[in-house]
Amino acid sequence: MQMMDAIVKPAAAPGLELRQVPVPVPGPGEVLIKIHKTAICGTDVHIYDWNEWSAQHVKPPMVIGHEYVGEIVEMGPGVTGLSIGQRVSGEGHITCGHCRNCHNGNIQWCKDTVSVGVDRDGAFAEYVCIPATNVIRIDPSLDEDVVAMFDAVGNATHTALMFDLVGEDVLITGAGPIGILATAICKYAGARRVIVTDLNDYRLELARKMGADAAVNTGRDDLEEAMRQKGLVEGFDVGLEMSGSGAALKQMLSVMRNGGKISLLGLGDGPISMDMNLVIGKGLTLQGIYGRKMDNWHQMSYMVQGGLDLTPAITHRFHYTEFEKGFAAMHSGKSGKVILDWTKK
Numbered sequence: 001m002q003m004m005d006a007i008v009k010p011a012a013a014p015g016l017e018l019r020q021v022p023v024p025v026p027g028p029g030e031v032l033i034k035i036h037k038t039a040i041c042g043t044d045v046h047i048y049d050w051n052e053w054s055a056q057h058v059k060p061p062m063v064i065g066h067e068y069v070g071e072i073v074e075m076g077p078g079v080t081g082l083s084i085g086q087r088v089s090g091e092g093h094i095t096c097g098h099c100r101n102c103h104n105g106n107i108q109w110c111k112d113t114v115s116v117g118v119d120r121d122g123a124f125a126e127y128v129c130i131p132a133t134n135v136i137r138i139d140p141s142l143d144e145d146v147v148a149m150f151d152a153v154g155n156a157t158h159t160a161l162m163f164d165l166v167g168e169d170v171l172i173t174g175a176g177p178i179g180i181l182a183t184a185i186c187k188y189a190g191a192r193r194v195i196v197t198d199l200n201d202y203r204l205e206l207a208r209k210m211g212a213d214a215a216v217n218t219g220r221d222d223l224e225e226a227m228r229q230k231g232l233v234e235g236f237d238v239g240l241e242m243s244g245s246g247a248a249l250k251q252m253l254s255v256m257r258n259g260g261k262i263s264l265l266g267l268g269d270g271p272i273s274m275d276m277n278l279v280i281g282k283g284l285t286l287q288g289i290y291g292r293k294m295d296n297w298h299q300m301s302y303m304v305q306g307g308l309d310l311t312p313a314i315t316h317r318f319h320y321t322e323f324e325k326g327f328a329a330m331h332s333g334k335s336g337k338v339i340l341d342w343t344k345k
């Protein structure tokens, strides 16, 4: 049996371990991908910490990780349209293919999703095995560090492009990695002003580097003053809620213009309440966002080729054997995206 290095959740407790595990063997319709680069997601940090959500979903021992880029090295029987050596990433949600949403093109709402790196072995390893239908071909011209985080960029793309942005004023609550990626996407897609709020000055600085017109620490500074300075008259046209904070959502509802549209991506620790009278009175549209649409993979490749610069979102790079340093950076609150390199032993 061939063995490989992998970052494993060894037991139902905090922490991760670098271990030797068997290289997966691709079955019918499956593809084996040699990993080049991976990115650490907030979900991986939750699994590291072993919070309530991970205790319910993850069954150790298991290889974690779902943001990656690599190349196809082996194909199981029946795989067509792909080739050995091809640069690829992969959609992390493996969907049933038969439910109503799978059939109408909204695979992100499949009722029987299995997640790579959560429900089955993931990509923080020298190799990952996924169904060929989840493989995303990646143009060799794209920077691998950027493609490594495309899973998260896909969440940001899905959230940001849910509503028209041309000439619109956008409020993004939450300057975590997805919030700052969405900042750059909104500017690229034609928003007039993008204002980002958070309570963390390091992250707000990253939001500025990603093109935010203003980045407001709402623990200290007045959002409405920033709106006046940027020439907003009736409030925000579009809101992207990325924080999962009830206080942030409350503030967002108060500064939307009548008829404004809100995409909700941030998950809270528990139920969040809101003023329905405000939603109704202002005629707001609220859209929940989960995962990404398959088309988002094409959109983000093309946006990057068209000049969208996502590199300022990457703040740390480590060899995979130094994964503890990567998770420490994520825990510190002073990081954007953290990339792990798997190209050398």
Ligand SMILES: [Zn+2]
Pocket (backbone or CB within 6 Å): 041, 042, 043, 066, 067, 151, 152
């Ligand atoms: Zn992710």
Ligand SMILES: [Zn+2]
Pocket (backbone or CB within 6 Å): 095, 096, 097, 098, 099, 100, 101, 102, 110, 111, 112
């Ligand atoms: Zn389905």
